[in-house]
Amino acid sequence: MRIEIEWPPWVVEETRRIDKLASQLERMAFVVRLSELNLQHASGGPFAAAVFDRRDHALVAAAPNLVLRSGYAIAHAELLALALAQRVRGVFDLSEDGGSYELVTSAEPCAMCLGAGCWSGITALVCAARAEDVEAIGFDEGPKPVDWRTALADRGIEVTCNVLRDEAVAVLTRYRGAGGVIYNGRATR
Amino acid sequence: MRIEIEWPPWVVEETRRIDKLASQLERMAFVVRLSELNLQHASGGPFAAAVFDRRDHALVAAAPNLVLRSGYAIAHAELLALALAQRVRGVFDLSEDGGSYELVTSAEPCAMCLGAGCWSGITALVCAARAEDVEAIGFDEGPKPVDWRTALADRGIEVTCNVLRDEAVAVLTRYRGAGGVIYNGRATR
Numbered sequence: 105m106r107i108e109i110e111w112p113p114w115v116v117e118e119t120r121r122i123d124k125l126a127s128q129l130e131r132m133a134f135v136v137r138l139s140e141l142n143l144q145h146a147s148g149g150p151f152a153a154a155v156f157d158r159r160d161h162a163l164v165a166a167a168p169n170l171v172l173r174s175g176y177a178i179a180h181a182e183l184l185a186l187a188l189a190q191r192v193r194g195v196f197d198l199s200e201d202g203g204s205y206e207l208v209t210s211a212e213p214c215a216m217c218l219g220a221g222c223w224s225g226i227t228a229l230v231c232a233a234r235a236e237d238v239e240a241i242g243f244d245e246g247p248k249p250v251d252w253r254t255a256l257a258d259r260g261i262e263v264t265c266n267v268l269r270d271e272a273v274a275v276l277t278r279y280r281g282a283g284g285v286i287y288n289g290r291a292t293r
Numbered sequence: 294m295r296i297e298i299e300w301p302p303w304v305v306e307e308t309r310r311i312d313k314l315a316s317q318l319e320r321m322a323f324v325v326r327l328s329e330l331n332l333q334h335a336s337g338g339p340f341a342a343a344v345f346d347r348r349d350h351a352l353v354a355a356a357p358n359l360v361l362r363s364g365y366a367i368a369h370a371e372l373l374a375l376a377l378a379q380r381v382r383g384v385f386d387l388s389e390d391g392g393s394y395e396l397v398t399s400a401e402p403c404a405m406c407l408g409a410g411c412w413s414g415i416t417a418l419v420c421a422a423r424a425e426d427v428e429a430i431g432f433d434e435g436p437k438p439v440d441w442r443t444a445l446a447d448r449g450i451e452v453t454c455n456v457l458r459d460e461a462v463a464v465l466t467r468y469r470g471a472g473g474v475i476y477n478g479r480a481t482r
Contacts, residue, residue, distance in 0.1 A: 105299075107373070107376045107377055107380055108296070109296050109297075165294075174385075175384065177375070177376075187367050190365055197476065215404060215407060216404075218405075220405045222433070222435045222477075223366040246412070247411065249436045249438045259433075288411075288412065
């Protein structure tokens with residue numbers, strides 16, 4: 105018994121080109137580009153995320169949403185990027201090595217990924233599209249407390265929103281326009 | 294690039310013995326027993342979960358918490374049981390085949406697993422220990438809305454709490470007493 109999620113070859117190719125991205129805008133531009141490429145490859149929803157080391161801005165792990173391709177509802181971009189970063193670093197708590205890690209995501213995390221962020225050991229979260237942008241195209245963000253940003257701050261995670269929001273929203277809009285699958289849980293479809 | 298989580302042999306052995314469990318108490322007793330066995334095997338926290346088919350009460354998938362063994366912070370029992378059930382059934386939305394699935398868990402889900410439940414396609418959630426029981430031994434439940442049960446009901450998921458609560462709390466207490474690792478995110482330790 106096992107679960108296994110494999111990244112598509114195009115993601116491996118795209119991330120191999122990246123070493124360090126010094127500015128927050130560059131890091132988000134890379135993530136939004138991954139979300140855009142995910143439309144072309146139809147691997148899942150119009151979302152992507154990446155974990156960077158805050159000491160040297162090195163890319164540690166990146167992932168697009170792979171729900172459709174993998175067949176797992178948990179295969180959201182943030183959850184996958186965090187898990188891959190833990191595998192790469194060899195620790196289930198990214199803060200274990202004394203480091204500091206940033207999760208950059210093309211949209212504010214859903215309830216599941218919000219929780220996953222809390223358990224990951226990251227110290228910063230940077231988001232592009234807002235929850236209302238994601239909900240505007242039909243996705244459900246799930247049960248999140250209204251004050252979720254405070255909840256992260258209380259757990260030592262800095263939150264920055266609206267970084268390249270328009271660019272990320274343009275990807276969401278294209279996905280919806282192209283008839284992309286909206287794959288919430290049963291009752292919300 | 295991939296992530297991979299393998300179930301320990303003892304879990305395979307324990308679940309192989311189970312076919313159908315007709316009563317809710319039997320299903321929960323099985324799950325609490327898995328959480329108890331997880332202490333002996335030190336694979337992770339004192340938690341377990343399982344997915345049952347509500348049509349015939351067949352066990353579809355079960356998992357203990359595997360955070361320590363797998364090295365992934367996402368390896369909570371509920372998330373793993375849901376993902377394995379999706380693999381077994383071959384769908385990322387368990388309601389796709391017209392079926393109805395129940396997640397039975399030894400403790401109320403944390404924020405991450407609450408979200409994972411919403412995206413899984415289950416129609417029922419049954420819990421033993423309460424959030425306050427889990428927090429009493431030092432675990433963080435994460436940012437959950439106060440009315441999380443309503444949020445699940447709104448998404449077509451029936452919630453039942455307190456089934457074999459005392460038995461599940463006894464496992465939590467033994468874990469704490471034995472000096473079990475409390476592995477929350479960084480800032481909460």
